[in-house]
Amino acid sequence: MQITQLAPNVGVEIAGLQLAEAEGDELEALKQAVYTHGVAVLRDQQFSPEDHIAFARRWGGIDINNYFPLEDEHPEIAVVRKKADQQTNIGGAWHTDHSYDQVPAMGSILVARVLPPSGGDTMFAHMGAAYDALPQDLRDEIEGLEAFHTADHVYAPDGIYAQTDMGKELRGQELKTGAVHPIVIRHPRTGRKLLYVNYAFTINIVGQTREESLPLLQRLYDAALLADNQCRVAWQPGTVAIWDNRTTWHNALNDYPGYAREMHRITLSGEALAA
Numbered sequence: 625m626q627i628t629q630l631a632p633n634v635g636v637e638i639a640g641l642q643l644a645e646a647e648g649d650e651l652e653a654l655k656q657a658v659y660t661h662g663v664a665v666l667r668d669q670q671f672s673p674e675d676h677i678a679f680a681r682r683w684g685g686i687d688i689n690n691y692f693p694l695e696d697e698h699p700e701i702a703v704v705r706k707k708a709d710q711q712t713n714i715g716g717a718w719h720t721d722h723s724y725d726q727v728p729a730m731g732s733i734l735v736a737r738v739l740p741p742s743g744g745d746t747m748f749a750h751m752g753a754a755y756d757a758l759p760q761d762l763r764d765e766i767e768g769l770e771a772f773h774t775a776d777h778v779y780a781p782d783g784i785y786a787q788t789d790m791g792k793e794l795r796g797q798e799l800k801t802g803a804v805h806p807i808v809i810r811h812p813r814t815g816r817k818l819l820y821v822n823y824a825f826t827i828n829i830v831g832q833t834r835e836e837s838l839p840l841l842q843r844l845y846d847a848a849l850l851a852d853n854q855c856r857v858a859w860q861p862g863t864v865a866i867w868d869n870r871t872t873w874h875n876a877l878n879d880y881p882g883y884a885r886e887m888h889r890i891t892l893s894g895e896a897l898a899a
């Protein structure tokens with residue numbers, strides 16, 4: 625297996641590996657690459673829904689997403705779909721998945737099933753590189769702070785998606801979520817310090833109101849999105865991407881009006897996070 629970096633601080637492309645057969649030392653090396661670089665892209669995969677599920681089980685546990693539609697015959701698979709006549713996509717703003725859970729998902733395995741003729745790339749940003757690039761005074765300011773995360777404002781009956789043409793596709797509108805995590809976590813496997821707040825799901829710093837929290841959160845978000853810390857994944861038939869939700873943020877670009885795009889996602893279980 626050959627590993628090539630996609631950008632200086634985030635992302636790798638891995639050649640010479642079929643995920644459907646990956647196990648043992650190869651699977652271990654793949655995991656380390658995902659934990660370290662944040663996202664691994666594999667091309668030309670022969671990867672049926674059954675392969676997808678079996679591979680995710682070999683990796684570790686599967687978390688079922690509470691909101692996205694599930695694949696009819698394989699409820700382990702969430703369907704990330706934008707129909708040709710829809711305006712809104714899923715995940716079209718910088719975020720990390722499931723940070724609103726007390727034990728957030730480790731990451732995701734996303735498989736391209738239907739692609740537009742062009743566009744529909746996914747951006748990733750590395751939160752270890754983002755933390756490293758923070759000025760010292762900002763690092764000092766967030767030392768020891770925690771933040772509250774929820775998904776309720778996104779998925780509730782009067783939430784962000786409900787006001788769009790994606791609203792009817794989603795499940796779980798009645799669920800209530802909420803979790804407190806350190807603003808800076810250590811990656812459970814690599815030990816690297818990571819910035820763990822995000823636009824979509826972080827509401828406030830613990831002990832401060834949303835209004836009081838926003839200036840500092842906004843400074844962190846701006847600092848996190850340095851161009852050097854981002855990479856862009858262009859999908860092709862047979863492309864699979866595996867990302868780490870602790871190490872990265874992602875953003876699904878919505879630049880293919882009039883075309884359908886459909887991805888299959890399995891969410892991998894994570895572990896408790898600590899400073």
Ligand SMILES: O=C(O)CCC(=O)C(=O)O
Binds near residue numbers: 874
């Ligand atoms: O469709 C994509 O590229 C990613 C969508 C997303 O945010 C997700 O599947 O978590």
Ligand SMILES: [Fe+2]
Binds near residue numbers: 720
């Ligand atoms: Fe996402």
